[in-house]
Amino acid sequence: MTAGAGEERAAPIRVLIAKPGLDGHDRGAKVLARGLRDEGFEVIYTGLRQTPEMIADAAEQEDVDVVGLSILSGAHMTLLPRIVETIRSRKMDDVLIAAGGIIPDADIAPLKEAGIAEIFGPGTRIGDIARYFREHARTRT
C-alpha cells in the first residue's frame, strides 16, 4: 500500500446499502455488499426495514457517494420515490441513488423519472454494478 513519490491515492467510493420496506430478505444486499468490498468500495450496510428518514439520516452522516436500495417487497413504487425525495430534501443533490431487487420492467421508466439513476435486476453481475458506480458517482473536489 505504498504510494510512490507524489502519487495521489484516490479515496475509496463510499456506498450505503439499505433495505427499505418490510421484506426480511437481505441475502442479495449482503452478497452485493461483499462484492462491492472486493471491488474496493467502502460499504456501509444498514440492515433491514429502513424508513426513508433512516436512510436519509444514514446517508447524511456517512457522507456517502452512492445509495443502493435493495427492495423485494413490491412496495418500490411508493418507497423509492419517497426515499429520493427525502434524500434530496436534505440537499444531498449529488448523491447517486440506484436500486436493485424484484422490479417489473414496466416500473423502471417511472422510477427513473422519479430520480432512481439505475435499476439492477436479478442476475446482474457485481462487476457491472461496480463499474456503473465508478462511472457515475460524484467526483470529490
Add this chain to the structure above:
Amino acid sequence: MAHGPALLTAAVGGDRRALARLLTGIENEDPHVRELLPQIFAASRGAHLVGITGPPGAGKSTLVTALTREYRKRGRRVGIVAVDPSSPYTGGAIMGDRIRMMEHAADRNIFMRSMASRGELGGIAAATWLVAASLDAAGYDPVLVETVGAGQAELEVARLAETTVVVEVPEMGDEIQAIKAGLLEVADVVTVNKADRPGAERSAGQLRAMLAGAGGRFAAPPPILLTIATTGEGVAPLVDAIEADRTRARSPDQARVRARNQLLRAVIERSRRRVEGHVEWDSTVNEIAEHRIDPITAADRLLDT
C-alpha cells in the same frame, strides 16, 4: 456546499451535512481541511473521548448502542465513530455497525460515522482522533470510538482515547489469552459482556486476579464489570465507571502521556510521507535491494537531506 472556515463554522454550528463533509475531508486528507486543523483543535469543547475495543464477536456494537441509550437518558449528546478494517487486498470494507444502532436512527442528538481503517500504515489513528475532535467541537459529548481490537492500528486508536473500555466475553478460553495481554494493556475499564452466559463471574474473577498482581500500568487495576448489552443490564454502572475515569484521564500526567502518543504518531506519519516523496526515495530503495547500503543509514540520509 461551503469550503474552508465556512464549512467548519457550519459543522460546529449544527449543520449535520457540513459536519459529515468535514469528516470526509479529514479521512481523505483533503488539503483544505488540513488547513483547518488548528481551528478544529481550538474549537474543542472538552468532550470525553472514550475508546471501546475488544475481540470480534464480544458485542461491542451492541454495547455501544446500549451505552448510547444510557448517555441519552442522562441528557448527553453522543458522537460515535465506528472503525472497521479495510481489506488489505482491495482496500474495500464493509461497515455494519449501523445495523445495531437502528433504535437511535432518528435521534438528532446522536451523530454516528463509520470509518474504514484504510491499511495499517495509513494515518487511521490520527484521522480517527481528528474525527472525534470534530464531533467534540460540534457539541457531542461523549465521543465513543469503537474499534476491533485485532490489529496494531486498532490498538493505536484505543491508546489515543482518554478512557478505554475493553470488552471481553466469558469463557473464551486459551485462544483469547494472547489477545488479552495486548488489549488489557490499554484498558481503563474492563467489562465482561454477555454476562448471562455461564462462567461470567469466573472470567471476571480471573481477570481481576491477572490484573491485581501485574503492577506497573496496573498499580491501580481497572474496574472489571459485568454487562448484558442486549438487555442493558449493567450498562448504567458501566457508564458510571467510564464517567469516574474521566477525572483520572484529565490529570496533567495522563494528558501528557496522551499528548506524547499523539505527537509520536504524527511525527512517524509525517516523516514517512516526507521521505516517500523524497527525490532519492526510489534510488535509495534500489541501493538497499542491491545491498549497497543498510536501511538505517539510508533512512538517516533521507531524513537529513
